[in-house]
Amino acid sequence: MTARAPARGSRWIEGWNPEDEEFWETTGRAVARRNLIFSIISEHIGFSVWSIWSVLVLFMSPEIGLPFTAAEKFLLVVTPNLVGAVLRLPYAAAVTRFGGRNWTIFSSAVLLVPAALACYFVQQPGTPLWIFLLIGATAGVGGGNFASSMTNITTFFPQRHQGWALGLNAGGGNLGVAAVQVVGLLVIAVAGSTSPAYVAAVYLPLIVLAALCAALFMDNVDSVRARPGALREAAANRHTWWISLLYIGTFGSFIGYSFAFGLVLQTEFGFTPLQAAGWTFLGPLLGSVARPAGGWLSDRLGGARVTAWTFGGLTAGTAALLLASAQGSFAGYVAAFIALFVLTGVGNGSTYKMIPAIFARGAEDEVTDGGEAIAAFARARRLSGAVIGIAGAIGALGGVGINLAFRASYGGEAASGDSALLVFLGYYLLCVLVTWAIYLRDSRAEAPAARPEAEVTRA
Known part of the structure; x- marks a missing residue:
């Protein structure tokens, strides 16, 4: 079925099939890239609003x-x-219900609520903590943008390009963490450390722009619509939970460290807000840039192999961080922390690349066993989207764990982050073992399908 242009007054594309190489080269590529660009813009602003309190607390x-x-x-x-x-x-489920364009418009516009509240209340002396906690909770809507954006974009691209596309989409979004920290640094440098409202005010017009761009330039595609029970089917698949465990270690670490880095430097080394802000943007920046590289490497070497290497590096980097902490070395501490950010970025890209590859392999096996090709690969794409949503949600909880571990560690008698780092080191070792046992010991478990879906569907 060939994709049809949306009818007048509608932005739905019917019959979208990026695995059809002729369609992809003549029509699909340009449409997919246009949607990717504006998806990145929306997700970038969402990440900035989500992580804005990591700057405001400074x-x-x-x-x-x-x-x-x-x-x-x-x-x-x-x-x-x-x-x-x-x-x-x-x-993630909302995209399958309302369409990628429609949900992007809404999820961008709703960011005005946490940005406006932060802009007003953060300049009010004596405001109690519980009010800030409520306002911080509204900023959580920015974190939801990632799941809806990734679920939407995975539909636009053929499986052979999804490592690159998902990595670019996520990396561009992740850069929002570094961007808001750069904004905080500039505000401190220009207006001083007593004007946090300016940080939130910068984003008000940008949020409006992101919503308008989504309305004008993005599309809905019918293939993103999931049949009832897609999440339930994904939840029953063992790979959903193995991938989620790994994503806790990669994305959970990235977002957790991004939120905590400035506070850790303030607590560990007694930094001023300006000193802390001068370093905090660097780790998220490099980690975000590394995410597309992780997807690109995985397209060529396999997601499981790159993921295993990443967790090995995270284990070594955490050990180096503990050593620098013991020696009181600021240079060593920052260098090790930035290395962790880069590795989490690579791991984010490689872990997400594993998802479509795993289910594409399952679809190929189903066809080999006599299954109907179109239905098998449609199911694979549907499950990939559902698993992206589940793994994204569970992985983000890893960031909560990172910050709670630091809070408990610095609240103890030693007032050090070392006990938290020991927990992280143990988790990374566990992820190395899981990746090897589940996805590397049997190379077929994660290997990309031998033939593109387009070839199978034409057979």
């Missing part, structure tokens, strides 16, 4: 009438992280 001090402790600041940082993780699953 301003909170007795000087502006907000004398919160380190433990209270970590709690404030955890709140949007938790809400964003919980929202990822319904956001």
Whole structure:
């Protein structure tokens, strides 16, 4: 079935089939790239709003009438992280119900609520912590944007390009974490450390622009619509939970470290807001840039292999971080932390690349056993989208764990982050073992399908 242009007054494309090489080269590629560009813009702004409190807490001090402790600041940082993780699953499902373009318009526009609330209340001396916790919770809507964006974009691209496309989409979104921290640094440098409202104010017009761009330039495609029970079917598949466990270690670490990095530097080394902001953007920036590289490497070497290497590197990097902490070496500590950010970015791309490859292999096996090709690969794409939503939600909870672990560690008698780092090191070792046992010991479990779906469907 050839894709048809949307009818007047509608933005739905029917019969979308990117695995058809002729369609992809003549029509599909341009449409997919256009939707990818504006999906990245929306997701980028969403990530910035989601992580904005990791910047705003750096301003909170007795000087502006907000004398919160380190433990209270970590709690404030955890709140949007938790809400964003919980929202990822319904956001992914919303795309299949309302369409990618339609949901992107809504999910972009709703970001005005947390940005406007933060802009007003963060300049009010004496505001109690519970109000900030509520406002931080509204910022969690920005975290949901990732799941809906990834579920939407995976539909536009053929399986052979999904590692690159998903990596670029996620990496561009992840850059929002670094961008909001750069905005915070500029505000501190220009207006001083007593004007946090400017950080939120910058994003108000950008949110409006993102919603307008989605309305004008994005499309809905009928193939993104999931049949009832897709999430239930995905939840019954063992690969959903193995991938989720790995994604806790990659994306959970990336977003958790992004939210916590500035507070860790303030607590560990007594940094001022300007000093902390001067370093915090670098890790998320490099981690975001590394994500497409992880997808690109996985397209060529296999997602499981790259993921295993990544967790090995995360284990070594965490050990180096513990060593730098023991020696009180600021240079070593920052270098090791930035290396962790880069590795989490690579791992984010490689882990997500594993999802379509696993289900494409399952579809090929189903066809080999006599199954109907079109139905088998349609099911594979449907399950891939559902697993992306589930793994994205569970993986984001890893960021909550990172921040709670740091909060508990710095709240102890030693007032050090070492006990949290030991927990992280153990988890990375577990992920190395899981990746090897489930996906590398049997190379067929994760290997890409031998033939593109287009070839199978034409056979």
